[in-house]
Amino acid sequence: MTASGTGPRVIDLFSGAGGLSEGFRQAGYNVRLGLDFDAEACRTHAFNHPDATILNTDVHEVSGKDLLAESGFGEVDVMIGGPSCQGFSTQGRRGSWASEDDPRNMLYRQYARLVGDLRPEWFVMENVPGLLWFNKGEFGRRIFDQFESLGYQIQHKIVLAADFGVPQLRRRLMIVGNRVGKVFQWPEQTHMGAVRRDAIALWEKRRLEKFPHLERHLTLWDAISDLPAISAGGGVEERRYTKAPLTAYQAALRGSSDLLFDHQATPLPQVHLDLIKHVAEGQTWREIPQELLPERFAKIRRTDGTNLFARPDRNRPSYTIITQFGNVTTGAYTHPNQDRAFTAREGARIQSFPDDFRFIGNLTSKYRQIGNAVPPLLARRMAEALTVSMSGESAELVLDLDFRNAVAREQAAAERDDLLPAAM
Template sequence: MEVDQLMKHTAISLFCGAGGCSLGFKQAGYSILYANDKDAAAVETYRRNFPESLCSNEDIDNVDFGQVLSEIVMKPGELDILIGGPPCQGFSTAGSRFWDDPRNNLLKQYVKALTILKPKWFIMENVEGLLTSNKGKYVYEAAKAFIELGYWIIIEKIYSQEYGVPQRRKRVLIIGNRLGHEFRMPAPQFQVSGQLFRNSDITISHAINSLPPATKDKGTLLIPLTSPPQDDFDSFIRGNATQISDHYYPIINGIQLKRITALKPGQTMKDLPEELQHKSFKKRANRRVADGMPTEKRGGAPSGLKRLIGNEPSLTITGAATRELIHPVENRPLTIREAARIQTFPDDFVFCGNASHKIQQIGNAIPPILARVFAEHIRDDYGFEGDQDNEGRMLGFLLTKAGAMSPALKNTE
């Protein structure tokens, strides 16, 4: 371990993916001592961008956390924070049988990591479906386990655009500490309003407008950045980069080009004339979800293509972004680099693997800017000192900030 790492606050990242959360913490001055993910392409990306960190490519079931402590020369309770979170796999059982259900194994391994590492803090991030999975039983069992380990926890749905991400991305955070701090989420840094919080000071235009024209040539590896940064956000994302990669899109023709050309800003597949709607869309759109048909037989996502609106935050970036999300004014989908910028990855961040691997890594990531806000909030407003022999407790639980609640949330027990 290098001397300068010993001077920093320390973190371990599980389910690290490409490293969005790690990057935010690194930008806030933390040292990421160890990371793990079972996805080989994501680990290749992580190692490329975090050469100073240990990163293992193995199933978390096989990780010996006692050995990890030995490798990073730490004792239980010395690590400042554990970041990342197990993917939500769908859950059916609760109570005493919950932990025996193989679908809950990733959470079980996460709890094992907390038990052995005993970090002072942890941040667990997940999709908003975490709150409603099995009518809330999953989040209940998770919270119960964390409290039994002595953590003071808060569970809250957060809206990324309130923290400087040009994207309408809702996520659930469970944050806990063993130090007796009555933690509260950081105050929003940007004013958002309107239906689905669509009005924001940070928009798609801030993220992508200054980029050079995208190319149709996948073989064009690097494109120079010739224009100056257009604003502070653009300057931050650009950093010291003088060129960008992955800024290309596939050749589009035939009916797909007709569909894209017909879409106005904010419109989706359902707004197109029926003759332009994809057959998979019509198959699913005309079938009620409640009929019990398995999702894989429904014919794909109900909305398909979606034209973004330039002066609003983007729709959520997912692994399908470069197929489904259409540029606000150009008749093409987003490029990998545009999706990365909307997720607040800097221009010099390199993604490894094929195109499918890259967009999946981007879509699965925690936006680095969002992670940085929370890293700085914990560091500056709470710190890493305190009595670690506390009884666990629930500090707060907020399902939604929206004016109305979805039927699924209403059914949460």
């Protein structure tokens, strides 16, 4: 781990374990301050970013002045951060439970308040794509308006982590603002592949014919195949590796670490252990005999494309890792050939955290911190693109005149799940 210290001065709000901080640090930025009200996430951030101060407090309690004083900066070059927005997760985009009044969905206002106080030249805000199209795009428009009224030119994009070398089909919204008229040059994708299972062959043909300079999406197995077998509830916090890395990705994340940390799996109740035995690799809850399924499954149509109880295919990227990835009932979190959920370290590998990045807290907290994070590799690609953009010329951006149409197009593309790589 190299020390930060000299690069552009960064404050990370809602810093969690520090996935975003880690990517910016790797790209040479001087991340000097994090803030989060989760005490264990703060301890993780402090452990892995010893040069940074971490404020374990509620964002509502601090002013820009406080942040400057704590960071030791005279001014801030870049504000980064991902305010939680649980109500707008993509799963909930049609759900009536997503409410604009939910205080958890108002945290972006705190982010904007502190951008207004500190007036960094740039900011990068990460969030779930659903925020953009909630209430037919009104919510996203309001967020953009707020930043524009502070004098920032806004750009946004929904990025797929797998396109940047992360072995995960995680889509996230990135909003970048600049207040001196500079244009953000988005990072070029480095990898290519299908999101939908039925389009894999089509995308691979397209890649080989038209984009041979792009690598194929990394797979779950590229990320975790070197890790020792353990059982549900098993594993230890610290042990030695049992074999050499099997892929370049594994070797890169191991770096110089000779110890394997957090390869621990959450215990599963017997009833879930019995149920996942019915699900083979690449299958989901639909293979479980109806009479054995918990009652709530009776309401789910068998044709619904949910990943509940899914056991992912090792030859594809992982599905999105969320805070609950220790709970096999809620997503594709069962190991491909072992009857258990992913371990915390497997989750960290899927998120592209280096193996020497330590998570502090109990196992549930570690799962939460890992699932919440921006994949450091994606954050790093954004940070590198920002470095290029910083030295670019100022130019007036031609923004979408009809924001709602733009949002509708983005939603339609995400819902098609990139069936055809036509946009490229």
